[in-house]
Amino acid sequence: MxxxxxxxxxxxxxxxxxxxxxxxxxxxxxxxxxxxxxxxxxxxxxxxxxxxxxxxxxxxxxxxxxxxxxxxxxxxxxxxxxxxxxxxxxxxxxxxxxxxxxxxxxxxxxxxxxxxxxxxxxxxxxxxxxxxxxxxxxxxxxxxxxxxxxxxxxxxxxxxxxxxxxxxxxxxxxxPGELTERPLPAPANRTTVDGYTVSLAGAPQPGRSATLSLTVSRDGTPVTNLEPYLGAYGHLVALRHGDLAYLHVHPEGSPGDGWTAPGPEVSFITEFPSAGAYRLYLDFRHGGVVRTAEFTVHVGEPGSVSVPAPGTPEPGPGTPEPEPGTSDDEHGTPGHEHD
Missing domain, CATH: 2.60.40.1220 (Immunoglobulin-like)
Structure with a gap:
């Protein structure tokens, strides 16, 4: 890769x-x-x-x-x-x-x-x-x-x-055991995990290259000291809703290359080959712990994640938490140490 x-x-x-x-x-x-x-x-x-x-x-x-x-x-x-x-x-x-x-x-x-x-x-x-x-x-x-x-x-x-x-x-x-199905959360530009807010910017279209940028902040302050994890400042996995087709990319640049900053933004060049719903999982390390931020995006469909308007501020201490359906904490995996 x-x-x-x-x-x-x-x-x-x-x-x-x-x-x-x-x-x-x-x-x-x-x-x-x-x-x-x-x-x-x-x-x-x-x-x-x-x-x-x-x-x-x-x-x-x-x-x-x-x-x-x-x-x-x-x-x-x-x-x-x-x-x-x-x-x-x-x-x-x-x-x-x-x-x-x-x-x-x-x-x-x-x-x-x-x-x-x-x-x-x-x-x-x-x-x-x-x-x-x-x-x-x-x-x-x-x-x-x-x-x-x-x-x-x-x-x-x-x-x-x-x-x-x-x-x-x-x-x-x-x-085995009693199965409780959970619906796919609605698309969102922002999610929280363990007190960290991760914002997603990008306009993915099927069959075209696009940059997705994920920005990490904590208590309204951008995180500028992300730690390397598996040779990168972040890893992104996408699973296509329905058949769980697996898509895996790594960010532009790498730690120690002289130009890649350790946050708050981690950018990925992506190409989603079909319209539909995808679940994104961003792994990032900070404070010695790897956490996973999760998003739903609808590629090429109404409700797709789009680039925030220029000048849109990052969430601050007084910013309300995402409304139900925009934060994925209950649906997905909370912050955890990866093996």
Whole structure:
């Protein structure tokens, strides 16, 4: 990924996939969702059969639209690599990546300070975690389970196999229990997390590059000493509402490059390839803690986030808190330390 990294890799021809709000994981992931915390581990996925996902392990999804491939996270198998959850205690989440020869992959390039980025989100987008598991000698990745509540979750493994290209594979995981669906929050230009206010500016349009800028303040004061996290001052993940297509970009510039300021503004060059609703998750570190600010944006539709008018002041100590529906604290993930 470079400093002009784009949210890219899929096209308007995916409308049929985009419309499958809850079942997309069943189509593009395993034949049945993995069950976590049931009989001591994960079940419902045949580790020895990559085709159990409904895809040939070597099928990259080419042939869809002008770009020739599907968006990240919609496939459980791509270019010969397959994401396979494995048995684990209820308190853990474990998986392997198998390569074109069917063996577990043990060689990974470091990307943004880590060899593996695991992102999980509930399918109603009411939960989100970005964590970093540890790999055992046999190629099994393990971490304390980031699946926080009952429901169907999508787990994304974001990695670069040694000698290969970056890729993101996804699989559905079911956490048993009583499920309470939550509606997607309304679009908003501002949200709060742990006393921090994060403002979003930008006018994303489908199929066009656009800059999204996120500005961090605390008690009305701009935060000008953001701390590096995974080699950057912020990380942005977007998930498309409906099929949970995964989009991941990093900000322009990097700490120590001589021109990138440590806040309050972090800017990203993005490209949303289709109209629709997206959930954005900004990870930033301050005071030694990584927090996640969440937004809903409607790209190319009424209610889209737009650039604030010139001269619009940042929220100050006397600025009212966002009205219900503009702050995502109840829907999303409060500030937390990332693993």
């Amino acid at each position: 470079n400093t002009a990294m784009k949210l890219s890799g899929f096209v308007l021809g995916l409308a049929a996939v985009f419309g499958a709000a809850y079942g997309a994981g069943q189509v593009t992931g395993p034949a049945g969702p993995v069950v976590a915390g049931h009989d001591g581990g994960a079940a419902g996925h045949d580790e020895g059969d990559p085709a159990a996902a409904g895809h040939d392990a070597g099928d990259s999804g080419h042939g869809d639209g002008a770009t020739g491939h599907l968006p990240g996270g919609l496939l459980v198998a791509d270019r010969g690599y397959t994401l396979m959850p494995v048995e684990a205690p209820k308190s853990e989440f474990a998986f392997r990546i198998t390569g074109p020869d069917g063996s577990p992959v043990t060689g990974y390039d470091v990307s943004h300070d880590e060899r593996m980025h695991l992102i999980v989100a509930r399918r109603d987008l009411s939960g989100f975690r970005h964590v970093h598991p540890e790999m055992a000698a046999d190629g099994t990745w393990r971490i304390a389970s980031p699946l926080a509540s009952p429901g169907v979750w999508r787990a994304f493994a974001d990695f670069t196999p040694t000698g290969g290209a970056p890729m993101t594979l996804g699989v559905d995981v079911t956490v």
